[in-house]
Amino acid sequence: MRAVVIRGAGGPEVLSVQDVPDPVPAEGDVLIDVVAAGLNRADVQQRRGLYPPPAGASDIPGLEVSGRVADAGRSRFRVGDAVVALLSGGGYAEQVAVPAGQVVGAPDGVGLVEAAGLPETAATVWSNLVLQAGLAAGDDVLIHGASGGIGVMAIQVSLALSAVPHVTAGSAAKLDVARSLGVRTLINYRDEDFVARAKAATDGRGADVILDVVGAEYLARNIESLATGGRLVVIGLQGGTTAELNLGVLMGKRASVAGTTLRGRPSAEKAAILAAVEDRVWPLVASGAVRPFVDRTFPLAQAVEAHTYFDAGAHTGKILLTMD
Structure with a gap:
């Protein structure tokens, strides 16, 4: 699969899109074909060498994605379900394996690309x-x-x-x-x-x-x-x-x-938070009371341009990477 790799600490130029091995789901994981990934300040700090991923997490940046289930494992999902996920890393890629508790159904009322800007926020x-x-x-x-x-x-x-x-x-x-x-x-x-x-x-x-x-x-x-x-x-x-x-x-x-931080929390804590989000926030998204604000989308191949745009500081709302 294609993914964004950080070649060393620095500016956007240290990012490159490379072919990397496909993720192998562990017991209890859901495998997702990624549609879009959110760009967050934590990704920028990781790129700068200031925020390394937690132990055991992917070195690929990206803390939130939207997509469709490719392998549901023993989870409540089915292959093809539209979902969003909260990650410890790995989102800037065509596939990602995520503990099932950190995956929830995509909310009604928004497109699947836009939904990538919701789970982390x-x-x-x-x-x-x-x-x-x-x-x-x-x-x-x-x-x-x-x-x-x-x-x-x-x-x-x-x-x-x-x-x-x-x-x-x-x-x-x-x-x-x-x-x-x-x-x-x-x-x-x-x-x-x-x-x-x-x-x-x-x-x-x-x-x-x-x-x-x-x-x-x-x-x-x-x-x-x-x-x-x-x-x-x-x-x-x-x-x-x-x-x-x-x-x-x-x-x-x-x-x-x-x-507080979110990225380094145990998976069980993230699952509990996402369950509350699904129960309380997703109805607000469906009603239109809460909606994602997407400033710009960039294809995965333009990850450098996306980070350059983020670093300029003029954006409002979310920047997304798409896997089109």
């Missing part, structure tokens, strides 16, 4: 906003990186749960994406103080939940932005890994900070 958002932070109706939620795949999904899920999203992004065009989804508090972090804006938008209370992809650079300001009893969930480290934390402020607010 939906699992990340649901596990962090709902399962970790307990987001509920009426909560104010501050979402950083509003125009990326995670941000767009977080906005839609928040609105579907009757929470109130407030967002940050680095340009008017990116904030327009959030505006089109119904967000009212739109903060350009390049020239506005998101702490002041978040507090003003919540009558001085602050945010009940913050979903953060920046990390160290935002830690102190995120704590300042939290309401009493607020929950900060850090899921990215674009702004560094190390910062000082004023525990007095945190304790005074009776607030909490959690840091």
